[in-house]
Amino acid sequence: MLRGLHSLETCTYNGMDMTVLERQQARLKWQQQQNYGVQNNNPIELCASSVPQIQGFLGSSFGSGQLVEMKKPEVYLGSDDFPKFVNLSVAGPEFSASKMDLVPPEAAADYCISRTSSCQMTAFQTAVMNEEREDVILKKMESTTGRESFNKRKVEAVQDDKCKDKRIKGEVEGESEVKTKCSTEVSRNSSKGNSKASEVQKPDYIHVRARRGQATDSHSLAERARREKISKKMKCLQDLVPGCNKITGKAGMLDEIINYVQSLQRQVEFLSMKLAAVNPSVEFNVDNLPAKEFPAYVANFPAAAKSPAMANLACLQFNPLQKAVSCMLDATGHPPQTATEGIASASISIPEQALSSSCITQLQPFSTWNTDPQGLYNVYNMGFH
Amino acid sequence: MSPHHLNPSSLKSRFTTRFLRALTNINAQNPISSSSPREILQRYRRIKVAADKSMAYSVRSRRTWSRAMRWKLRSRSWRQASSVRRLKITTTCHQAIMKKTAHERESKTTTGEEVGFGVQTDGLRELVPGGEAMDICNLLDETAHYIKCLTTQVQREQIAS
Numbered sequence: 451m452l453r454g455l456h457s458l459e460t461c462t463y464n465g466m467d468m469t470v471l472e473r474q475q476a477r478l479k480w481q482q483q484q485n486y487g488v489q490n491n492n493p494i495e496l497c498a499s500s501v502p503q504i505q506g507f508l509g510s511s512f513g514s515g516q517l518v519e520m521k522k523p524e525v526y527l528g529s530d531d532f533p534k535f536v537n538l539s540v541a542g543p544e545f546s547a548s549k550m551d552l553v554p555p556e557a558a559a560d561y562c563i564s565r566t567s568s569c570q571m572t573a574f575q576t577a578v579m580n581e582e583r584e585d586v587i588l589k590k591m592e593s594t595t596g597r598e599s600f601n602k603r604k605v606e607a608v609q610d611d612k613c614k615d616k617r618i619k620g621e622v623e624g625e626s627e628v629k630t631k632c633s634t635e636v637s638r639n640s641s642k643g644n645s646k647a648s649e650v651q652k653p654d655y656i657h658v659r660a661r662r663g664q665a666t667d668s669h670s671l672a673e674r675a676r677r678e679k680i681s682k683k684m685k686c687l688q689d690l691v692p693g694c695n696k697i698t699g700k701a702g703m704l705d706e707i708i709n710y711v712q713s714l715q716r717q718v719e720f721l722s723m724k725l726a727a728v729n730p731s732v733e734f735n736v737d738n739l740p741a742k743e744f745p746a747y748v749a750n751f752p753a754a755a756k757s758p759a760m761a762n763l764a765c766l767q768f769n770p771l772q773k774a775v776s777c778m779l780d781a782t783g784h785p786p787q788t789a790t791e792g793i794a795s796a797s798i799s800i801p802e803q804a805l806s807s808s809c810i811t812q813l814q815p816f817s818t819w820n821t822d823p824q825g826l827y828n829v830y831n832m833g834f835h
Numbered sequence: 836m837s838p839h840h841l842n843p844s845s846l847k848s849r850f851t852t853r854f855l856r857a858l859t860n861i862n863a864q865n866p867i868s869s870s871s872p873r874e875i876l877q878r879y880r881r882i883k884v885a886a887d888k889s890m891a892y893s894v895r896s897r898r899t900w901s902r903a904m905r906w907k908l909r910s911r912s913w914r915q916a917s918s919v920r921r922l923k924i925t926t927t928c929h930q931a932i933m934k935k936t937a938h939e940r941e942s943k944t945t946t947g948e949e950v951g952f953g954v955q956t957d958g959l960r961e962l963v964p965g966g967e968a969m970d971i972c973n974l975l976d977e978t979a980h981y982i983k984c985l986t987t988q989v990q991r992e993q994i995a996s
Contacts, residue, residue: 676972683975690982704955707978711962714985721992722886725858726879728996 847987850893854991857885884908890988900977903965 684703688694691710697703861881865874888908894901956974960966963978 679972680975683972683979686979687975687982690979701955704959707982708955708958708962711959711978711982711985714982714989715962717989718886718985718992719883721989721996722882723879724996725882725992726875 846893846984847991850889850984850987851991853889853893854886854988855995857889858882858995861885884911886988886992890984894980894984898977898980899969899973900964900966900981907964 680700684700687707688703691703691707694703694706694710697706861878865878865881887904891901891904891908896902896905956971959974959978960969963969963974963981966974966977969977
């Protein structure tokens, strides 16, 4: 008996992975043992009451019977607490004193069985619903509650006991009243279940939040957002910088970006050098220039077409170009390493351009203008990579 | 060409007009008389400044890098204009910037170490104007825009030259 009690206690205290059925079985076992213990002391009195109860336990496998089963052990426990039972089982002499307390609840439970069996058909559906609800509640309790819920349930069991005592009186009056009471009980249970569910849900909710809390920590959230932002920007840069798609890893990509920016800056330097070296000796009049001569330019830069500057630029002379570039390198004194490379490679192509530019003084079509620097740029780039 | 290039208010066309105007001004002010290295160097500097200026001003002060570049160019022109004012202003500006960079460096070291490419970001900071006082996110953003503008500049200068 002590072992059974203990198992029941552990299964309700720890009851983490106990299903309702298991719990019922444990209770049944305990009850049998208890009955056996009681029978040892007082066999005649309890024999009649215990046998139908067990039958009820075994027989009522459907509907509201389960609901009653759920409560019955608690009814047993109802008026007399566990400590009492423990004392009772440990210390024999006290058992006879508390035995008298034990008997009436059992009788009440018997009545309860008969009542539920009578109103089973009417309140079947509601009871099923209730049972489902109870199952959900029990599962929740299994997952979250420990000793506290056990105590609560004991208190509720006491209340149930009282209600059932009332019901015994009511049953004398008639079955209709029992039905109403059954319905009230259902409603009460459901309300209790709701309150219990809310009670149970609270720690569950906190538990979930606690689990998330590791990730929803403001610092880690901010860090994650920052990293996402950085990777997004890196993707943008990847699209901009040519040849950056093949490189994996942010460090390599950044290296490539740095190289590209440097090359662009040096290109700008070099081109402005080239512009400086070029001197427009022949002043050109825009009005004399037919518009059809530079359709490509007009198509590309309509805003710039208004200014006469392009006309001036068109008649730049390239005579001292190569000399000027070499002079620039001497004059600046600190040409960048890669820039010298680029310029060195570019200067090879400069004579060609100088040759072509001498022809251009006689106003060549602008298409050549567009292609030549492109080739120069390519040569320049080749020198870089 | 896409319609974007035909848009007269686009950044590229704005840059082109500015740059060409600056070039004409330079050519008008100092018509090339000789091809001596010094003169060419002087002109190179002018053209470089004009290119930078046109780039920074066509972007307007929307971007951090353009603001930094404008500030640099302005301080440069002021330095040329008057030495007394330059001393006062640049010292205050430098103090402010140094403060900012020092503050930024503290946070930068931590963030750079976290991400794991502190060296590269430092290199990028030196390249992008005004990059000393930026965190990585802004730096990458500014770098993207700066690259766009630089490519535009290079294209236009290629066409102009």
